[in-house]
Amino acid sequence: MSTPSPADPAPTGPAPAGTASVGPAPHGATALATPVLELSGIVKSYGQVQALRGAALTVYPGEVVALVGDNGAGKSTTIKVISGVIQPDAGEIRVDGRPVTIPDPIAARRLGIETVYQDLALAPDLDPAENLFLGREIMRPGLLGKLGFLDRKAMRAKADEAFGSLGVGIQDTAAQVVTMSGGQRQGIAVGRAVNWADRVLLMDEPTAALGVVQTERVGQLIQRVRSSGVAVVLISHNLPFVFEYADRIEVLRLGQRVARLSGATATSENVLGAMTGALTFEDASDPALTPADSEEQS
């Protein structure tokens, strides 16, 4: 860690015991791993308003981290920083332990970081395959490809494969996205991000517009992504959903990380307490802060 910021989490090197106690370490070995994504001391101001005041986030490989906080806590700003939509004024981003800059969304994609936006960012007049390959089209081989001709057959076959393996049910992959249900659209947006993410999948309010069954389906998708070794950062107001699917919960309040809790033992009481500031955690960035500790404190 080159910048000794107060929000500095565990050193990336030796991975002390404290790191292991942070989360339930879903797949055992990942407890000792370098964080796949680590934000520290992130500052972002919009004019007079400080959206992020030294925010931090730690994500280990293959885990589901929920980023929760009240409105205005800085969740969306954090996501935008990671996905390259906005640039932080200060702070450090590390991917697999290496400091990186993410100047634009393409840079985030190159790092294997994909985002499912709350508005899904689908082109409704295009079909699912075209949406899946948007910006990454497969071209025809040879001269035709150089002239800009798409290999629609290959794109459609791969799209069928990708959506099929994720269990996204699309009857007619040649139909426009606009003709599909909200759940199917969500599935397409998630499927697209999952298909390209090989490090981190960011999901901004993935269940906001969904019914019960569809929400469960998104949860299953998240579990499938995790089992493929890709980490998931989940932003949600839906606390029951968070408790069901997150391995760890990090709480943002007023632009700072105020708590890190294990999903297995976190209660809605201490999550809500941290979100509202009713409960204070002495040093949320201290990796030794275990869920047990926080419960004692409360």
Place this chain on the structure above:
Amino acid sequence: MTPGTEVKSAPAGPGEDGPRPLRSAALAAAWRNMKGTRSLALVVLLVLLAVFGAAYPDNFLTAYNLRSVAIEAASYCVLAIGMTFVMTTGGIDLSVGSVLIFSGVVGVKVMSALGGEGPLTLFAGLVTTMATGLAWGVLNGLLVTKAKLPPLIATLATLSAAGGGALVLTNGLDLRGVPDSLVSGLGFGRFLGIPYTVWLAIGLTIAGAIVLGLTRFGTYTRTIGSNVEAARRAGVAVDRHLIKVYALCGLLAGIAAYVNLARFSTTTVGGHTGDNLQAIVATVLGGTSLFGGVGSVLGTAFGSLIPAVLSNGLVIIGLQPFWQQVAVGAVLAGVVYVDHVNRRRRTLR
């Protein structure tokens, strides 16, 4: 989506045998793009042909008359192909008629300066009109993307500027000096009984349909019109693409300018004020949405026949030709209304 469409595209789904899925998928996509209002364009067209044909078969359904309708439609069509791309991005180009005139003026000036009737002079004229149209198109694109003017205002500005510029260059008097070889060749020449200008429009239609339907350029054009933010987040260089689309529209106006010189053997500086509207009507009738995201070049080709058939048929029926403008206005309002209602119903699903 009707069941018919789904059945049609079904074989493409699970990745079945050989080349068939590709073709049927492409066809299904093309069909879907054209469906809806394209069938409307065809219906309107057939009704008009039937009415005029039944009323005055001896005047209307002659080879000569149909040929002149096709020639008229061909000039609309060339402009409307560019308009189709622009409108598919959710934009509009009001300047095409003025750009046509301006490009024609510059083309005549260059050809007069070179002199002669030779192919070199004709070729120089073509290159000049195309380059001039392209330049206006690039300017439109820059105004829309870099100056962030709404397309309506940006192209209204260039409509005025190019129209005025053409009058400045000519002192308001039509230029003579279009080579006779151009008029007798491209202007009046035929192949298999069909005028060269119509062949040109057919060729450009096929090329435009392929570009919009099968290439990355076409996909980005539709994506930008469908959800520009999605395009941006997917890493599409939106501004650069929009500049290219407006440039393409200007380029086609340049080609139309050359055809215009060949047809009328003069610069027609006083004309073409309604060309933008005709091109928009042809495009919208052909199934391209005014709201972007959906476009069909083939539909546009059918759509561009309608204003031509209307003005021709009304004259033959004995009505004042000015009724054509009234009819075109009514048709435009009606088609856009239908498009709007369709869109709203779709988003409310």
